[in-house]
Amino acid sequence: MNTLRRAAHVTLTVAAIAVATACSAGGTTTPAASVTGAAGTATQAPATQAPDAKAAALAPRAASQTARKAGKPKLGIADITPMGEKVERVGVGFPIIVTFDRAVRDRAAAEAVLQVQAEKPAEGAWRWVSDRKVVYRTKTYWKPHQKVLFTARLSQIPGNEAAKDVSRRFAVGTANISVVDTRKHVMKVRRDGKLAKTIPISAGRGGLPRGGVDVYLTTTGVHLAMGKKRVETMTSSWLGVTDPKDPLYYKLEIPWAVRISDSGEYVHQSAGDYQFLGKSNQSHGCVRATPAGAKWFYGISQRGDVIEVTGTKRKLDWRNGWSYWQLNWSQWKRGSALPAGSASASASPSASPSADQDALQG
Numbered sequence: 001m002n003t004l005r006r007a008a009h010v011t012l013t014v015a016a017i018a019v020a021t022a023c024s025a026g027g028t029t030t031p032a033a034s035v036t037g038a039a040g041t042a043t044q045a046p047a048t049q050a051p052d053a054k055a056a057a058l059a060p061r062a063a064s065q066t067a068r069k070a071g072k073p074k075l076g077i078a079d080i081t082p083m084g085e086k087v088e089r090v091g092v093g094f095p096i097i098v099t100f101d102r103a104v105r106d107r108a109a110a111e112a113v114l115q116v117q118a119e120k121p122a123e124g125a126w127r128w129v130s131d132r133k134v135v136y137r138t139k140t141y142w143k144p145h146q147k148v149l150f151t152a153r154l155s156q157i158p159g160n161e162a163a164k165d166v167s168r169r170f171a172v173g174t175a176n177i178s179v180v181d182t183r184k185h186v187m188k189v190r191r192d193g194k195l196a197k198t199i200p201i202s203a204g205r206g207g208l209p210r211g212g213v214d215v216y217l218t219t220t221g222v223h224l225a226m227g228k229k230r231v232e233t234m235t236s237s238w239l240g241v242t243d244p245k246d247p248l249y250y251k252l253e254i255p256w257a258v259r260i261s262d263s264g265e266y267v268h269q270s271a272g273d274y275q276f277l278g279k280s281n282q283s284h285g286c287v288r289a290t291p292a293g294a295k296w297f298y299g300i301s302q303r304g305d306v307i308e309v310t311g312t313k314r315k316l317d318w319r320n321g322w323s324y325w326q327l328n329w330s331q332w333k334r335g336s337a338l339p340a341g342s343a344s345a346s347a348s349p350s351a352s353p354s355a356d357q358d359a360l361q362g
Contacts, residue, residue, distance in 0.1 A: 094304025127335030200278030221316025
């Protein structure tokens with residue numbers, strides 16, 4: 001069962017910093033006068049006609065507008081995902097997703113001022129996924145139970161000195177790593193390396209090819225939890241089926257739904273048909289679980305938790321949601337704009353963000 005609902009994000013607005021400039025009114029035939037120029041030195045003004053009252057009133061406003069325009073940053077950050085330590089804990093597979101407020105012309109310059117520092121260091125690198133979005137992923141999963149600080153020193157980008165630097169600190173929680181075996185119809189959940197629960201499941205049954213892809217098969221690969229809802233409305237609209245009279249139509253309210261891809265895959269409570277759990281695959285592509293198992297899994301789930309699905313012929317695309325672990329490390333690093341060997345790596349912890357930066361945390 002599928003839906004394309006998106007998790008909410010925290011939007012960061014980068015403030016413009018005004019830079020003082022000077023301007024003068026124009027006209028004809030008045031005696032010359034001494035005025036102060038933009039650099040603060042005395043200069044000789046040309047002979048001009050005294051401005052009328054309206055022009056004089058508008059001059060300061062025009063100067064202010066010119067100043068704001070001259071001092072406006074050329075690049076800022078529109079969004080950082082996930083949210084900060086005060087809002088959520090994240091799983092050990094979590095990516096740092098930075099969305100800029102406009103297309104980035106010099107990717108190398110922008111990437112060079114992005115820094116990631118972890119209490120438990122791990123090698124990592126950035127990969128550009130669009131002209132506005134860059135994603136940070138580690139070579140191996142993050143170590144659990146630590147803090148990770150992201151800092152964007154935007155003011156260090158040439159020509160962008162008026163920008164405000166931003167940062168966000170993330171809290172990494174328990175290492176929840178689940179493996180879904182679609183052939184044995186079971187999901188095993190390990191927490192900090194120890195098997196915590198084995199849950200009978202039913203995965204995608206297959207049998208509905210669209211464009212050469214069996215869309216009723218669960219995708220095999222490393223998924224990440226992207227969000228969750230106590231009750232999710234799931235419909236057949238992703239198939240283009242909206243007519244209730246169509247035999248493929250459905251609209252269901254599904255409890256304990258944890259989203260694991262953009263194509264509508266979830267781990268959720270089975271809507272009946274409990275007799276198939278642990279025995280056969282009967283879903284439209286999601287991972288159905290027992291009521292008790294789904295509720296427990298929902299309760300422990302953090303965004304960035306790892307859910308690896310095995311045993312189907314449909315491969316998960318790395319661009320489907322947060323499925324960045326589908327690329328091996330060499331493939332991932334090729335998406336960096338920096339020269340080989342200079343990609344960002346997380347290091348020792350740094351000092352806490354400033355008061356201004358703390359205010360930006362979600």
